[in-house]
Amino acid sequence: MRKNEYSDYRSVIADSWNRCIAWGLDHEHEPAPLESEAGRLEEIQRLYGELLSVTEAEVLPYYRNVLANSRCLILLADQHATVLNSWGDERITETRLKPWLQTGANWQERNCGTNAIGTAIAIGAPVQIKRNEHFLKANRSIIGSAAPIFDAHKKITGVLSVFSDAYLPQAHTLGMVRLLSQSVENRLISRQFGPDHFQITVNTTADNFDSPWSGILACDDSGRIIASNQRADQLLGMPTVDARLDELFTTHRNHILGHPEQETLQLTTRSRVRLSARLKRPSVTRRNPERADPAGTRGTGQDLRLPGIDNLEHGDSVVKRCATQSLKVLERGVPVLITGETGVGKEVLVKALHQASHRKDQPLVAVNCAAIPPELVESELFGYEAGAFTGARAQGSLGFIRKAHKGILFLDEIGEMPLSAQSRLLRVLQERVVTPVGSTESVPVDILLVTATNRPLNSRIDSGHFRPDLYYRINGLCVELPSLRNRADRRLLIQNIYGRHRDQGQAEELSPKVLSALENHPWPGNIRQLVNVLRVAIAIADGEDIQIWHLPGDFLAEFDLAVNNEASMEGLAPAEPTNSDTEVTDTFARTLQVYHKYTGNISRAARELAISRNTLYKRLRELGVR
Numbered sequence: 001m002r003k004n005e006y007s008d009y010r011s012v013i014a015d016s017w018n019r020c021i022a023w024g025l026d027h028e029h030e031p032a033p034l035e036s037e038a039g040r041l042e043e044i045q046r047l048y049g050e051l052l053s054v055t056e057a058e059v060l061p062y063y064r065n066v067l068a069n070s071r072c073l074i075l076l077a078d079q080h081a082t083v084l085n086s087w088g089d090e091r092i093t094e095t096r097l098k099p100w101l102q103t104g105a106n107w108q109e110r111n112c113g114t115n116a117i118g119t120a121i122a123i124g125a126p127v128q129i130k131r132n133e134h135f136l137k138a139n140r141s142i143i144g145s146a147a148p149i150f151d152a153h154k155k156i157t158g159v160l161s162v163f164s165d166a167y168l169p170q171a172h173t174l175g176m177v178r179l180l181s182q183s184v185e186n187r188l189i190s191r192q193f194g195p196d197h198f199q200i201t202v203n204t205t206a207d208n209f210d211s212p213w214s215g216i217l218a219c220d221d222s223g224r225i226i227a228s229n230q231r232a233d234q235l236l237g238m239p240t241v242d243a244r245l246d247e248l249f250t251t252h253r254n255h256i257l258g259h260p261e262q263e264t265l266q267l268t269t270r271s272r273v274r275l276s277a278r279l280k281r282p283s284v285t286r287r288n289p290e291r292a293d294p295a296g297t298r299g300t301g302q303d304l305r306l307p308g309i310d311n312l313e314h315g316d317s318v319v320k321r322c323a324t325q326s327l328k329v330l331e332r333g334v335p336v337l338i339t340g341e342t343g344v345g346k347e348v349l350v351k352a353l354h355q356a357s358h359r360k361d362q363p364l365v366a367v368n369c370a371a372i373p374p375e376l377v378e379s380e381l382f383g384y385e386a387g388a389f390t391g392a393r394a395q396g397s398l399g400f401i402r403k404a405h406k407g408i409l410f411l412d413e414i415g416e417m418p419l420s421a422q423s424r425l426l427r428v429l430q431e432r433v434v435t436p437v438g439s440t441e442s443v444p445v446d447i448l449l450v451t452a453t454n455r456p457l458n459s460r461i462d463s464g465h466f467r468p469d470l471y472y473r474i475n476g477l478c479v480e481l482p483s484l485r486n487r488a489d490r491r492l493l494i495q496n497i498y499g500r501h502r503d504q505g506q507a508e509e510l511s512p513k514v515l516s517a518l519e520n521h522p523w524p525g526n527i528r529q530l531v532n533v534l535r536v537a538i539a540i541a542d543g544e545d546i547q548i549w550h551l552p553g554d555f556l557a558e559f560d561l562a563v564n565n566e567a568s569m570e571g572l573a574p575a576e577p578t579n580s581d582t583e584v585t586d587t588f589a590r591t592l593q594v595y596h597k598y599t600g601n602i603s604r605a606a607r608e609l610a611i612s613r614n615t616l617y618k619r620l621r622e623l624g625v626r
Contacts, residue, residue, distance in 0.1 A: 012119070012123060012127060013114065013129075013133050015123075016109060016113075016114040016119050016122065016123075016135070017114060017135055019109055019110075019122070020109060020110075020113045020114060020135040023109070023110045025110075025113050025135060025136070027135065027136060027137050028136075028137060029113070029136055029138075030136070030138050031111050031112055031136075044084055044103065047078075048078060048084050048158070050188065050191065050192075051076070051078075051084070051149070051157065051158050051184070051188070052076065052084060052085055054184055054187045054188055054191065055076050055085075055160070055184050056085070056087070072088050072162050072163070072164045072173075073086055073087070073088040073101060073162070073163045073164070074086065074087045074088050074160065074161070074162055074180075075101065075117065075160075075161045075162075075163065076158060076159070076160055077107060077117050077158060077159045077160075077161065078157075078158055078159075079121065079155075079156045079157055079158060079159075080106070080108070080121075081106055081107040081108040081117050081118050081121055081159070082104065082105070082106045082107075083100075083101070083102065083103055083104060083105045083106070083107070084103060084158070085103060086101055086102070086103070096138075097138075097139070097141070097142065100112075101163070108121075109122055112136060112139065113134060113135030113136040113139065114129055114133060114134055114135040114136075115129055115134060115135075115139055115144055116128065116129045116144025116145055116146035116161045116163070117144065117146050117159050117161050119146075120146040120147060120148050120159050120161070121148065121156060121159060124148060124156060125147075125148070126145070126146065126147035126148070126174060126177065126178045126181075127145075127146060127147075127174075128143065128144070128145040128146075128173065128174040129143065129144050129145075130143050131143060142163050142164065143163070143164055143173075144161055144162070144163050145161060145162045145173045145174040145176075145177045146159050146160065146161035146162075146177060147159070147160055147161075147174075147177045147178045147180070147181035147182075148181065149181045149184050149185050149188075150185055150229070150230055151185075151188065152188075152189050152192065152193065152218070152226070152227030152228065152229075152241070153227070153241060154230065154233075154239075154241070157188075158184075159181075160177055160180050160181040160184065161177060162176065162177045162180075179212055179213075182212040182213065182229070182230075182231070183212040185229055185230070186212055186214075186216055186229055189216055189218060189227050189228075189229055190216070192227070193218035193226060193227045194218070194280070194282075195282060196282045197218045197219060197220055197226055197227075197282055198218070198219050198220070198221065198257055198279065198280070198281060198282060199216065199217070199218050199279075199280040200216070200217040200218075200219065200256070200277055200278070200279055200280075201214050201215070201216055201217075201277065201278045201280070202214065202215040202216075202217065202232065202235055202236075202267070202275045202276070202277045203215065203235070203275065203276055204235070204275065204276070205276055206264040206276040206278075209276075209278050213231055214231060215228070215229060215231040215232030215233075215234070215235045215236070215275075216228060216229045216231070216232055217232050217240060219245060219257075221257060221366075222244075222253075223244045223245035223246060223253035223256075223257065224242065224243075224244050225240045225241055225242060225243050225244070225245070225248075226241070227241065228240040228241055235269075235273070235275060236248055236269050236271075236273075237269070237271055237273070245257075247270070248269060248270065249267045249268065249269060249270070250267075250268045250269075250270065251265075251267055251268070251371070252368055252370075252371035254366060254367060254368035254371045254412070255368065255371040255372060256277070256279065257279070258367060258372075258380065258400065259279050260279075260397055261278075261279055261280060261281055262278060262279075262280075263278075263279075264276055264277070264278060265277040265278065265279065307348065307352060308352050308355060308356065309323055309327060309352045309353065309355070309356035312345070312348070312349060312352055313487075313489055313493075314489040314492035314493055314496060315488060315489040315492060316482070316487045316488045316489040316493075317488070318481075318482050318487075318488075319481065319482065319487065319489075321479075322338075322349065322479040322480070322481055323349060323352065323353075325477060325479060326338070326349070326353055326450075326477060326479055327353055327356055327357065329476060329477045330353055330357060330408075330448055330450065331357060331358065333448065334476035334477060335429075335448075335449040335450070335451065335473070335474050335475070335476040335477075336353075336449075336450045336451070336476060336477050336478075336479065337414075337450075337451050337452070337453070337474055337475045337476070337477070337478045337479070338350070338450065338451070338452040338453075338478075338479055338480075338481065339452070339453055339454070339456075339478060339479070339480045339481070340452075340454065340480050340481035340482070340483070341454055341483050341526055342454045342525065342526065342528070343484075343525045343526035343527055343528030343529055344481040344482070344483055344484065344526045344527060345481060345526070345527050346412065346452040346454075346481060347366065347410070347412065347452075348527075349481065350364070350366070350408075350410045350450050350452070351364065353408070353450065354407075354408050357408070357448070359406065359407050359408055359448065362406045362407035362408070363403060363404055363405075363406070363407035363408075364404075364407055364408045364410065365400050365401075365403050365404035365407065365408070365409050365410065366410040366412065367380075367381065367400045367409070367410065367411050367412065368412045368413055369411055369412065369413045369414055369415075369416045369417045370412075370413035370416040371413075374418045377417060377418055377421045378418075378420060378421045378424060378437055379397065379399070379437050380397075380399060380400060381399055381400050381401055381421060381424075381425070382399045382401060382421075382424055382428075382434050382435065382436055382437060383397045383398045383399025383401070383402055383434070383436040383437065384397050384399070384436050384437035384438050384439075385436050385437070385438035385439045397436075399434065399436065401428060401434050401445055401447065402434060402443060402445060404445075404447045405445050405446055405447065406446050406447075407447065407448070408447065408448045408449075408450060409447045409448070409449055409450070410450045410451075410452070411449070411450070411451045411452070412451075412452045413452070413453060413454070414451040414452065414453050414457075414474065415453045415455060415457050415460045415465075415466055417466075419465070419466075419467065422466065422467045422470050423467065423470075425470065426467065426469060426470045426473060428445065429449065429470075429473050429474070430473070432444060432445060432446070433445065449474065451474045457471055483523070483526055484523040484526040484527055484529075484530060485521075485522055485523050490519055491515065491519050493527075494510070494515060494518050494519060494530065494534075495509055495510060495515070497527075497530060497531055497534055498510055498534050498538075498546075501531075501534055501535055501538055502538055503538055503541075503542075503543050504543075505543050506538070506541065506543065506544070506545055506546070507545045507546075510546060511545065511546070511547075513548060514546055514547065514548060514551075517548060517551070518530070518533070521555070532552075533551060533552055533555055536551075536552045537550040537551050537552070547600075548592075549592075549595055549596045549600055553596065590609070591605075591609060591616070591619045591620070594608050594609055595616075595620065602616060602617070
């Protein structure tokens with residue numbers, strides 16, 4: 001054990017002893033074990049059935065060969081230190097301690113002093129308590145090693161511990177119990193979220209995917225992380241639950257979620273750490289690809305599903321017309337081409353069309369053509385035969401088009417598709433058959449096609465990068481979604497998005513000043529940018545009502561510029577601004593910038609501005625900030 005590790009370890013023991021003293025315990029104290037109440041076993045099975053079954057049926061068999069010849073006893077306790085079950089050799093200790101190894105016994109520190117189970121819960125980390133490190137003398141005949149089991153939201157759901165005779169060697173026991181608890185944690189996540197979510201396993205090398213120390217990410221098909229284990233947070237260097245794949249990795253989420261199962265995928269995190277990954281798709285086909293938050297991570301308990309076809313807009317006639325016309329023609333088998341700037345909600349419209357169509361129970365397969373390397377587009381879209389090329393899977397691949405059979409195929413960024421793939425796609429649309437790469441046999445397919453682009457395809461045709469015959473084939477109905485700055489329902493849309501993401505306790509609506517700042521923003525990133533700005537503001541506000549200074553720094557920089565421009569315009573009527581007018585405007589902009597820099601800390605902001613707190617309060621009131 002290194003010096004720093006030893007110091008930390010001694011600190012854990014010392015802190016625990018101090019807690020015991022504070023609770024009024026002494027070394028001679030001998031707590032009486034609680035008697036099991038009638039029906040207690042049935043209640044435990046009802047409350048902790050899944051935890052018990054995962055531990056016993058899926059994990060313990062791997063370790064029986066290790067423990068079979070050892071005088072060890074494994075205890076599973078709940079998050080309150082109550083024993084749920086035990087496995088192994090009860091002869092490890094004297095008779096008077098046996099009641100403490102039975103179901104219903106409670107090992108909280110306040111009852112039993114420093115001990116493996118209670119102390120592991122108290123510190124939220126693995127721990128080993130040796131003979132004389134137990135606070136109570138009554139427990140000094142055993143050594144305990146314990147590790148917490150965390151649920152998908154990083155809360156303790158149980159504790160696994162290994163007790164052994166104090167005179168037996170303890171090498172590797174703590175490492176074994178850590179491995180055991182991590183295995184249980186991983187199995188619980190896979191059981192709970194595997195059937196209807198994507199599961200991404202990440203590790204430093206592809207050789208270690210099956211290790212309990214692999215990171216696990218469970219996400220929905222929009223790329224939002226619903227659940228993860230501790231190891232995933234460690235590998236990515238940040239909390240992962242509720243983040244999106246595009247925020248975690250440099251590879252687009254469509255490429256990640258469209259990658260062949262069991263094939264290694266190389267990913268790079270936003271902090272430039274290279275990881276190996278393996279994808280597992282949902283084992284249960286979901287009727288609605290955008291589900292309400294199953295983990296209840298939002299404080300409001302509101303339904304955070306993407307809007308349906310009837311509530312894509314809040315009074316904007318252009319968006320309404322796009323939605324209604326697209327649904328009508330798509331139901332008749334006519335292709336739909338959606339255009340518009342990046343972030344205007346093309347994918348949201350497609351998912352709403354899918355849910356409103358008669359094919360809502362069939363797959364919606366979304367493919368971002370710009371996210372797939374050009375040399376892989378054909379094999380990914382059309383599939384391939386076994387051994388069709390170097391690196392091909394032994395069993396071949398269906399391809400995205402055949403996966404969309406009977407459903408809807410959505411090709412985003414269609415303008416980025418290579419010419420070779422365009423000619424093959426044209427044949428699919430004309431003849432309704434697909435020929436896998438490396439095969440001479442064609443397979444019938446039944447798909448409805450929706451495509452999207454954020455730049456005019458005419459320019460791609462003129463430059464020779466897009467086939468005109470394919471353009472006319474996909475352009476059955478062309479609709480253009482308006483940018484956020486041009487939407488007539490911008491104010492209501494902002495309030496609606498805020499309402500779906502706000503924390504419990506926050507105001508149901510944004511304040512007029514914040515709403516005005518958002519409504520008058522140019523929004524170059526459109527709705528996608530708006531959602532990110534609101535999510536950042538909600539997180540920074542941390543349960544409080546959102547104020548101007550809670551908005552992201554880059555947004556506030558543009559807000560400062562708007563304040564300057566507005567002040568300058570006022571100064572121009574009827575005369576040009578004086579030097580004092582310009583100075584006041586610059587002062588206000590600087591005040592707001594510094595105030596945001598210190599996240600609302602009046603004292604620090606006043607010191608940097610070299611003004612009094614009262615003067616700072618006055619300026620902020622004039623700005624409408626406080």
